[in-house]
Amino acid sequence: MEKLVVTGGTPLKGDVTISGAKNAAVAIIPATLLVNGVCTIENLPNISDVKLYVDILKSLGAKVKWINLHEVTIDTREITSHEAPLEITSKFRASYYLIGALLGRLKKAKVGSPGGCNLGQRPIDQHIKGFEALGANITVANGNITAEADKLVGTNIYMDVVSVGATINVMLASVLAEGTTIIDNAAKEPHIVDVANFLNTMGADIRGAGTDVIKINGVQELKGNATYSVVPDQIEAGTFMMAAVASRGDITIRNCITKHLESITAKVIEIGGHVVSNGDHLRVWCTDRPHKANIKTLPYPGFPTDLQPQMGVVLSTADGISYITESIWESRFQYTAELNKMGAKITPSGKQAVFEGVEKLQGAPVYATDLRAGAALIIAGIVADGVTEIYNINHIDRGYENIEEKFKKLGAKIERIEE
Numbered sequence: 001m002e003k004l005v006v007t008g009g010t011p012l013k014g015d016v017t018i019s020g021a022k023n024a025a026v027a028i029i030p031a032t033l034l035v036n037g038v039c040t041i042e043n044l045p046n047i048s049d050v051k052l053y054v055d056i057l058k059s060l061g062a063k064v065k066w067i068n069l070h071e072v073t074i075d076t077r078e079i080t081s082h083e084a085p086l087e088i089t090s091k092f093r094a095s096y097y098l099i100g101a102l103l104g105r106l107k108k109a110k111v112g113s114p115g116g117c118n119l120g121q122r123p124i125d126q127h128i129k130g131f132e133a134l135g136a137n138i139t140v141a142n143g144n145i146t147a148e149a150d151k152l153v154g155t156n157i158y159m160d161v162v163s164v165g166a167t168i169n170v171m172l173a174s175v176l177a178e179g180t181t182i183i184d185n186a187a188k189e190p191h192i193v194d195v196a197n198f199l200n201t202m203g204a205d206i207r208g209a210g211t212d213v214i215k216i217n218g219v220q221e222l223k224g225n226a227t228y229s230v231v232p233d234q235i236e237a238g239t240f241m242m243a244a245v246a247s248r249g250d251i252t253i254r255n256c257i258t259k260h261l262e263s264i265t266a267k268v269i270e271i272g273g274h275v276v277s278n279g280d281h282l283r284v285w286c287t288d289r290p291h292k293a294n295i296k297t298l299p300y301p302g303f304p305t306d307l308q309p310q311m312g313v314v315l316s317t318a319d320g321i322s323y324i325t326e327s328i329w330e331s332r333f334q335y336t337a338e339l340n341k342m343g344a345k346i347t348p349s350g351k352q353a354v355f356e357g358v359e360k361l362q363g364a365p366v367y368a369t370d371l372r373a374g375a376a377l378i379i380a381g382i383v384a385d386g387v388t389e390i391y392n393i394n395h396i397d398r399g400y401e402n403i404e405e406k407f408k409k410l411g412a413k414i415e416r417i418e419e
């Protein structure tokens with residue numbers, strides 16, 4: 001068991017370089033199953049979810065060679081299995097992409113139910129609706145999702161909710177289908193565009209990714225022998241933006257796509273922080289106590305739910321009363337109980353939480369309840385007086401590369417300690 005020990009009180013200063021996007025990487029790795037060849041993926045984040053996914057591909061017959069910590073070559077010419085057991089798939093959410101990818105490639109998949117952060121109900125009915133519309137039979141039984149089809153045929157699919165996972169999964173299943181698939185009310189997150197770009201590089205014909213209508217013209221096969229670089233992580237960049245503001249620091253965030261950070265930049269400026277964007281980097285600083293603000297999480301290009309807890313830390317020490325409305329996940333305020341142990345005054349109630357800003361947080365032992373909650377607690381530890389011990393940090397390691405080293409380089413006093 002490891003914990004992070006943070007001694008607070010240092011404004012963050014300096015440069016940080018953003019890694020490849022976790023949520024793009026965990027879709028692109030299974031997407032390689034659709035390729036009948038070898039492809040090289042660069043700029044992969046060195047995180048446990050990525051390593052786990054690469055191991056799953058190996059177990060399905062793919063030949064994998066790590067070039068370095070961030071680059072892998074995957075040869076998917078011989079896929080020998082269509083099954084991924086529950087004990088592996090339950091370790092993370094993105095295992096659901098195996099259904100779309102294996103169905104697309106082999107016309108059959110038997111995949112254990114996905115796990116991932118506990119954020120409340122996480123249904124996959126829209127994924128299933130999409131696969132069925134393409135002609136697959138889906139059975140959900142004994143913790144497994146089984147998908148089978150004689151052939152997949154393109155059709156029009158209207159998503160009842162805007163879903164990142166369902167949009168990507170249906171895209172994966174339809175790339176090799178006969179005819180044209182149209183996904184209406186599609187999600188528009190940067191990682192949707194990244195997965196489509198990867199597939200197009202391999203010979204797919206996907207148009208409109210990044211808008212709410214995606215058109216996929218089925219092709220006979222995808223060919224490899226190409227190299228693709230994963231997009232920078234919008235959420236990691238946003239996490240450091242929040243850390244800069246919360247600590248009254250001044251940092252430059254390198255290797256990010258500033259366009260992906262517009263909703264976050266707007267909020268930072270609204271609460272009194274400063275942001276200067278410059279191509280692939282961004283300087284963020286804040287000299288005074290942040291002002292109160294109201295936030296509502298929304299699908300992209302709205303304020304991301306995956307930055308809600310980090311923004312919650314900023315608002316917990318803001319001047320005045322702020323309100324956050326969480327409109328994506330029903331249980332994403334679990335971190336507020338941990339922040340309250342540190343002296344915050346947050347009252348969650350259903351989809352909304354009220355943040356009565358306090359002057360200072362105090363260090364305390366706290367538990368990361370999920371990935372982004374863990375990142376938020378690190379920021380809280382950095383701004384608090386005294387020492388904060390963060391437990392359950394395996395959640396954080398699933399999605400952030402080298403997080404304590406990156407914060408240390410910015411001047412934070414943070415250590416990983418084996419218990």
Ligand code: EPZ
Nearest residue numbers: 023093094122123124125126127161163164165306328371
């Ligand atoms: C993805 O989860 C991300 N995970 C999440 O990031 C992120 O919070 C979420 O998108 C929203 O941006 C990955 O990419 C691996 P959704 P996903 O399908 O795909 C409802 C993180 O911290 N819904 O977009 O599971 C659902 O209940 C993680 O990195 C249905 O009703 O999310 C939710 O309210 C946490 N039926 C909303 O849609 C469905 O079939 C959006 O979910 C699917 C979703």
